[in-house]
Amino acid sequence: xxxxxxxxxxxxxxxxxxxxxxxxxxxxxxxxxxxxxxxxxxxxxxxxxxxxxxxxxxxxxxxxxxxxxxxxxxxxxxxxxxxxxxxxxxxxxxxxxxxxxxxxxxxxxxxxxxxxxxxxxxxxxxxxxxxxxxxxxxxxxxxxxxxxxxxxxxxxxxxxxxxxxxxxxxxxxxxxxxxxxxxxxxxxxxxxxxxxxxxxxxxxxxxxxxxxxxxxxxxxxxxxxxxxxxxxxxxxxxxxxxxxxxxxxxxxxxxxxxxxxxxxxxxxxxxxxxxxxxxxxxxxxxxxxxxxxxxxxxx
Amino acid sequence: xxxxxxxxxxxxxxxxxxxxxxxxxxxxxxxxxxxxxxxxxxxxxxxxxxxxxxxxxxxxxxxxxxxxxxxxxxxxxxxxxxxxxxxxxxxxxxxxxxxxxxxxxxxxxxxxxxxxxxxxxxxxxxxxxxxxxxxxxxxxxxxxxxxxxxxxxxxxxxxxxxxxxxxxxxxxxxxxxxxxxxxxxxxxxxxxxxxxxxxxxxxxxxxxxxxxxxxxxxxxxxxxxxxxxxxxxxxxxxxxxxxxxxxxxxxxxxxxxxxxxxxxxxxxxxxxxxxxxxxxxxxxxxxxxxxxxxxxxxxxxxxxxxx
Numbered sequence: 225x226x227x228x229x230x231x232x233x234x235x236x237x238x239x240x241x242x243x244x245x246x247x248x249x250x251x252x253x254x255x256x257x258x259x260x261x262x263x264x265x266x267x268x269x270x271x272x273x274x275x276x277x278x279x280x281x282x283x284x285x286x287x288x289x290x291x292x293x294x295x296x297x298x299x300x301x302x303x304x305x306x307x308x309x310x311x312x313x314x315x316x317x318x319x320x321x322x323x324x325x326x327x328x329x330x331x332x333x334x335x336x337x338x339x340x341x342x343x344x345x346x347x348x349x350x351x352x353x354x355x356x357x358x359x360x361x362x363x364x365x366x367x368x369x370x371x372x373x374x375x376x377x378x379x380x381x382x383x384x385x386x387x388x389x390x391x392x393x394x395x396x397x398x399x400x401x402x403x404x405x406x407x408x409x410x411x412x413x414x415x416x417x418x419x420x421x422x423x424x425x426x427x428x429x430x431x432x433x434x435x436x437x438x439x440x441x442x443x444x445x446x447x448x449x450x451x452x453x454x455x456x457x458x459x460x461x462x463x464x465x466x467x468x469x470x471x472x473x474x475x476x477x478x479x480x481x482x483x484x485x486x487x488x489x490x491x492x493x494x495x496x497x498x499x500x501x502x503x504x505x506x507x508x509x510x511x512x513x514x515x516x517x518x519x520x521x522x523x
Numbered sequence: 524x525x526x527x528x529x530x531x532x533x534x535x536x537x538x539x540x541x542x543x544x545x546x547x548x549x550x551x552x553x554x555x556x557x558x559x560x561x562x563x564x565x566x567x568x569x570x571x572x573x574x575x576x577x578x579x580x581x582x583x584x585x586x587x588x589x590x591x592x593x594x595x596x597x598x599x600x601x602x603x604x605x606x607x608x609x610x611x612x613x614x615x616x617x618x619x620x621x622x623x624x625x626x627x628x629x630x631x632x633x634x635x636x637x638x639x640x641x642x643x644x645x646x647x648x649x650x651x652x653x654x655x656x657x658x659x660x661x662x663x664x665x666x667x668x669x670x671x672x673x674x675x676x677x678x679x680x681x682x683x684x685x686x687x688x689x690x691x692x693x694x695x696x697x698x699x700x701x702x703x704x705x706x707x708x709x710x711x712x713x714x715x716x717x718x719x720x721x722x723x724x725x726x727x728x729x730x731x732x733x734x735x736x737x738x739x740x741x742x743x744x745x746x747x748x749x750x751x752x753x754x755x756x757x758x759x760x761x762x763x764x765x766x767x768x769x770x771x772x773x774x775x776x777x778x779x780x781x782x783x784x785x786x787x788x789x790x791x792x793x794x795x796x797x798x799x800x801x802x803x804x805x806x807x808x809x810x811x812x813x814x815x816x817x818x819x820x821x822x823x824x825x826x827x828x829x830x
Contacts, residue, residue: 236631243628244645247704251648253672254660266670269679314550324544330555331830337562339820341813343765343786344806347572347793348565383561386554392828416546445653452794464653487663487672494660498652505651509644516709517716 251498257488258282258495265488272488281492285470290496292459293466296380297444300462303381304443308435312390313428317420319391320398321406334388343448350452353379377460379453390435393515397431398424434515437508441501467493569810573803580797590804603788603805607812610785613695614763617702621759622752624703625710630744632711633718643715647708654705658768661701662688665773688774691781698769698782706762710755717751718744754823757816764813785809 253271258281260274286294318324319331354372361371373379401424409423425432450465458466470493505512528536538545573590577583594603628646632639649657664672665687674684687693725743734742745752767786770776776783776791785805793802810817824830 233634233636236634237636240628240631240642244642247708248645248648250657250661250664250704251652253664270676311554315554318547318551322543322547324547327547328830330551331828332825333555334558335824335828335830336821337558339817339824340562341761341765341810341817343767343789344569344810345562345565347789347799347802347806348568349561351568351572351799352565386558386561388558392824395828441651445656447653447655451655464656467656468659490660490663494656497656501651501653502648505648506644512647513712513716516712 251502254491254494254498257491260488262486262488278488281489282496285489285492285496289458289470290463290467290493293461293463296460296466297462297464300380300446301440301443304384304439305436307385308387308390308439309432311386312394312435313420313425315386315391316394316398317416317424319395321403334391338388338392346448346452349383349449350374353382353453374453375455375457377454377457380450380460380462383449387435387439389438393431393435394428397428401427430511430514433508434511437504437511438515440504444501463497467497569803569806572799573807575800577799578797579799583799586800590800591808593801594804594808605780606783606785606788607808609781609783610764610766613698613702613766613784614760616699617706617763617766618756618759620699620703621707621710622755625707625714625755626748626752628707629711629714629718630740632715643712646711649705650708652705654768655772657705658701658772661697662773665697689778691778694774694778694782698766698774701769701773702763702766706759710759713755714748714751717748721747757819757823761813761816761820764809 256274257265257272259277259279260268260272261278264275265272315334319327354374356372358372358376360376373382405423405427406419409419414423444462445464446462447464450462454460454462454465458469461469471489572583574585574587575583576586576590594607596603632642666672666674667684667686667689668674669678669684671684671687673687678684685693687697721744725747726739729739729743765786766784767790770782770784770787771790774782776787786809789802789805789809792798792805
């Protein structure tokens with residue numbers, strides 16, 4: 225019996241070690257390749273091991289336009305986090321602590337939006353942006369024939385003002401906090417915003433961090449919407465879309481056989497795009513698990 | 524108490540009386556309005572445009588159900604029906620690998636072992652990245668020349684370079700594996716949370732009755748995990764029916780339309796072929812196909828939030 229357990233244990237360990245390595249192998253390869261010189265990269269066998277950390281490519285790409293893409297992406301992230309927290313805290317408070325007619329209907333309406341497949345909205349939203357009047361190019365009416373806001377920066381900030389997931393998550397957290405806090409604050413003459421942001425706010429830190437993490441990742445990784453709405457405006461392309469269109473041609477490598485490849489530069493671009501989500505993930509892993517379980521069922 | 528009240532006194536009394544309702548709707552009102560504009564209006568456009576023929580440039584004209592009929596017709600040798608069937612096969616393949624693999628790994632990780640956290644971290648890592656960015660990276664790994672990274676590695680073992688993204692054998696496999704690779708971390712973490720929520724006493728009681736490991740799995744673990752399995756199945760099918768990264772960014776739908784999935788077809792028809800009618804018609808068909816799953820999920824949330 226003992227021996228059987230030991231065998232099972234060793235087997236599951238080795239299985240997990242091997243499969244975990246396979247899961248991270250492509251990412252690890254990319255992260256190491258980003259700092260390896262082309263010549264050394266071509267000599268590498270299983271993983272490219274840089275002999276010195278080669279930051280030149282990283283710097284060159286940041287100067288060639290990925291720096292600007294960072295700035296755009298950070299604007300979007302800040303926008304997304306602010307709207308998420310504002311709508312989530314206010315909406316969550318209203319749904320949790322207030323009683324008013326129509327509450328359940330509005331709640332159901334929000335819920336039904338949450339389960340809608342996002343891809344369905346791509347086309348209609350594209351058209352809504354195209355029909356939106358843009359006075360700068362002389363459009364003054366809805367449904368104009370011109371491009372409207374397409375290829376203009378406002379498309380990046382048009383959606384996501386009301387984050388339904390945030391409302392639900394925070395409603396549940398508000399439900400768990402006793403109303404006594406609020407009553408005491410009201411005695412002292414506190415208004416609704418004071419109650420939400422100063423009384424409850426600090427107590428809601430864990431779900432707020434969950435929302436910040438997910439807001440950050442969702443916005444940072446967004447590709448499809450920019451790909452169709454801002455594809456012609458390089459100045460305002462977020463990083464996940466921009467990274468594929470910047471090339472520094474001088475660093476290509478010609479192999480003895482005649483082929484031309486430039487893997488390190490592809491990997492640098494990917495690394496520049498992916499290290500912030502990875503860093504957030506490694507630092508705030510605990511909140512990750514919480515948020516994912518909350519997005520599904522409660523156990 | 525039949526004092527005469529002036530209108531502002533009555534307003535004040537009305538406000539005090541219904542304070543909560545007024546305050547709640549003051550803030551909720553704009554949110555609901557915005558929300559309706561951003562969900563109901565697009566849904567309306569979707570339905571109206573699917574009844575039209577429109578290439579964005581010239582004015583749209585009414586064609587009725589022609590677009591939707593085209594999806595189900597024998598057009599181009601049942602082209603769109605094949606797209607739908609293909610998407611469904613991919614979704615089922617991705618989902619079953621995801622669930623079976625995810626459940627197995629979660630079971631293994633749920634043992635009382637050292638380094639559990641590290642394994643979990645590694646398994647979820649691909650899931651934090653942008654799917655399209657990872658697809659673009661993998662496309663470079665799968666480069667067809669002998670300098671492609673995977674070809675370079677297998678070349679060291681003396682294997683000839685493979686044209687991965689042009690092979691009728693490998694492209695579908697890569698499509699499935701890519702989606703599983705990105706999504707399975709979520710499944711594992713979700714199942715782990717479920718496994719940890721099972722009451723230990725159930726196992727102890729069954730062990731006293733002399734149940735073996737497999738019986739414990741069959742009669743306790745799996746029944747207790749049913750809500751988790753259902754949730755992953757439903758969200759998984761909704762998610763994987765929308766898969767588009769591999770066709771759009773890696774294989775361009777090829778070879779021979781083998782990876783031409785529904786959402787890629789929607790994007791292609793509307794933005795490349797500028798046929799808004801077909802794009803929206805296919806979006807509607809996708810929505811109707813997923814309706815049962817969406818309804819289940821909505822009902823699930825309703826129960827969870829007591830609405």
